[in-house]
Amino acid sequence: xxxxxxxxxxxxxxxxxxxxxxxxxxxxxxxxxxxxxxxxxxxxxxxxxxxxxxxxxxxxxxxxxxxxxxxxxxxxxxxxxxxxxxxxxxxxxxxxxxxxxxxxxxxxxxxxxxxxxxxx
Amino acid sequence: xxxxxxxxxxxxxxxxxxxxxxxxxxxxxxxxxxxxxxxxxxxxxxxxxxxxxxxxxxxxxxxxxxxxxxxxxxxxxxxxxxxxxxxxxxxxxxxxxxxxxxxxxxxxxx
Numbered sequence: 001x002x003x004x005x006x007x008x009x010x011x012x013x014x015x016x017x018x019x020x021x022x023x024x025x026x027x028x029x030x031x032x033x034x035x036x037x038x039x040x041x042x043x044x045x046x047x048x049x050x051x052x053x054x055x056x057x058x059x060x061x062x063x064x065x066x067x068x069x070x071x072x073x074x075x076x077x078x079x080x081x082x083x084x085x086x087x088x089x090x091x092x093x094x095x096x097x098x099x100x101x102x103x104x105x106x107x108x109x110x111x112x113x114x115x116x117x118x119x120x
Numbered sequence: 121x122x123x124x125x126x127x128x129x130x131x132x133x134x135x136x137x138x139x140x141x142x143x144x145x146x147x148x149x150x151x152x153x154x155x156x157x158x159x160x161x162x163x164x165x166x167x168x169x170x171x172x173x174x175x176x177x178x179x180x181x182x183x184x185x186x187x188x189x190x191x192x193x194x195x196x197x198x199x200x201x202x203x204x205x206x207x208x209x210x211x212x213x214x215x216x217x218x219x220x221x222x223x224x225x226x227x228x229x230x
Contacts, residue, residue: 035219037165037221044122044208044221044222044223044224045157045159045165045208045210045221045224046221047210047218047219047220047221050218050219059217059218061218095164095165101176101177102155102167102170102171102174102176103153103155103170103171103174105155105210105212105219106153106155106167106170106171106210107155107157107165107167108167108170108176110164110165110166111164112164113164
């Protein structure tokens with residue numbers, strides 16, 4: 001079964017750091033670009049970051065550029081999101097997602113999400 | 121701000137046909153494909169339509185997508201109570217050089 005499981009969310013103070021992980025299984029992780037999408041509770045989806053299959057190319061939304069860093073370990077089938085200088089507006093559910101069976105940027109597999117709370 | 125515009129809400133009665141629009145520009149919908157997601161309360165989004173009109177395996181043919189120029193639409197026919205959810209469109213944007221989502225439409229089945 002194709003599956004993504006996020007972890008690492010929690011409560012952090014403004015200005016703090018957190019590292020999210022996304023463990024993948026059921027597909028050849030190293031063949032696919034991986035993505036992070038976030039959602040403030042009660043609000044819409046925001047595309048946050050992406051990394052190509054070999055880790056060589058990355059994308060960041062303007063709202064997180066310079067503060068977040070995406071990476072992957074293909075030997076561990078795991079995707080990461082290092083989040084530094086966290087702000088109140090970063091508080092959201094963070095999903096990892098991948099386009100396995102559809103087309104390049106149509107995410108047909110999502111994790112359940114991990115909640116990041118930024119508060120003092 | 122979102123570059124893809126959706127109505128915040130839509131509604132219909134069981135059995136009705138409902139459409140949800142997604143309006144963009146030449147940098148996104150006008151030159152890239154559109155995908156649609158369904159998000160039931162408390163769950164992760166689910167891919168409903170990809171590449172404008174394609175349905176992933178398992179998605180009922182009550183759901184259909186279309187695209188014309190810089191706009192796209194999701195149609196749901198034979199509306200059911202379980203269709204009550206939030207619906208999002210998405211498309212690549214050449215100006216942002218990234219994926220973008222619409223603001224979402226909350227569908228209520230009356």
